Amino acid sequence: MKKVNIGTNAFLYPMPVTLVGSLVEGRPNFMAVAWVSRVNSMPPILGAAINQRHHTPQGIQENQSFSVNIPSLELMEKTDYCGLVSGREQDKSDLFEIFYGELKTAPMIQECPLCLECKLLQVVPLPTNSLYLGEIVGAYSEERYLTDGKPDIRKMNPFVLTMPDNRYWKVGDPAGSAWTIGKNLKKG
Numbered sequence: 001m002k003k004v005n006i007g008t009n010a011f012l013y014p015m016p017v018t019l020v021g022s023l024v025e026g027r028p029n030f031m032a033v034a035w036v037s038r039v040n041s042m043p044p045i046l047g048a049a050i051n052q053r054h055h056t057p058q059g060i061q062e063n064q065s066f067s068v069n070i071p072s073l074e075l076m077e078k079t080d081y082c083g084l085v086s087g088r089e090q091d092k093s094d095l096f097e098i099f100y101g102e103l104k105t106a107p108m109i110q111e112c113p114l115c116l117e118c119k120l121l122q123v124v125p126l127p128t129n130s131l132y133l134g135e136i137v138g139a140y141s142e143e144r145y146l147t148d149g150k151p152d153i154r155k156m157n158p159f160v161l162t163m164p165d166n167r168y169w170k171v172g173d174p175a176g177s178a179w180t181i182g183k184n185l186k187k188g
C-alpha cells in the first residue's frame with residue numbers, strides 16, 4: 001500500500017493523561033498534561049512539555065518542584081476541566097483532596113492511583129513550550145492499586161489521549177510480555 005504524507009502536526013499513539021500539580025503563589029493548581037514521559041533511567045527523570053503561557057510554569061519556577069498525577073477513568077471530567085480552564089481565571093485547588101510529600105511544595109492528588117513528586121532539575125525552552133525536567137523523589141500509591149508491590153494498570157484504570165482527534169480512550173487487555181516475546185526471533 002502507498003504511504004500518504006499526513007503532514008507534520010503528528011503525535012504519538014496513545015499519550016498518557018496526567019495532572020501536573022504545582023503551587024502558584026501558595027495556591028495548589030492542577031493542569032492536564034499529555035506531553036509527558038520518563039526521560040532518564042537513573043536518576044529517574046520525567047520531562048513535561050508545558051506551554052509557557054499557562055499558569056503552571058510560574059508555580060514550578062517559584063518552588064522548583066511539581067507533581068505528575070495519574071488519574072483513573074472516574075476522574076476524566078475533572079481532568080478535562082483542568083485542561084480547559086487556567087488557574088489564572090479559576091481556582092482549581094478545591095477540586096481534589098491534596099497531600100504533600102517530602103518536598104512540601106508539590107501538591108498531589110489523593111484520588112489519583114499514582115502520584116509522582118518531582119524536583120525541578122532543568123528547563124529546556126522551546127518555541128512555544130518548555131520542557132520541565134524533574135527528578136522523581138517520591139512515588140505514592142495505595143495497596144489496592146498494586147500487584148506484587150508494583151502499580152497495576154488494571155487496578156489503576158487510567159485513560160489515554162489521541163490527538164488531533166482529541167479523544168480519551170480506556171486501556172485494553174495485556175497483549176504480550178515486553179523484553180520477552182521478541183526473544184523468539186533471536187538468531188543462534
Ligand SMILES: Cc1cc2nc3c(=O)[nH]c(=O)nc-3n(C[C@H](O)[C@H](O)[C@H](O)COP(=O)(O)O)c2cc1C
Nearest residue numbers: 031032033034035050051054055056083085086087
Ligand atoms: C487532555 C489534555 C492534555 C493537555 N496536555 C497539555 C500538555 O501536554 N502541555 C500543555 O502545555 N498543555 C496541555 N493541555 C492544556 C492545559 O492543560 C490547559 O491549557 C490548562 O488550562 C492550563 O492550566 P493552567 O493555566 O492552570 O496551568 C492539555 C489539555 C488537555 C485537555
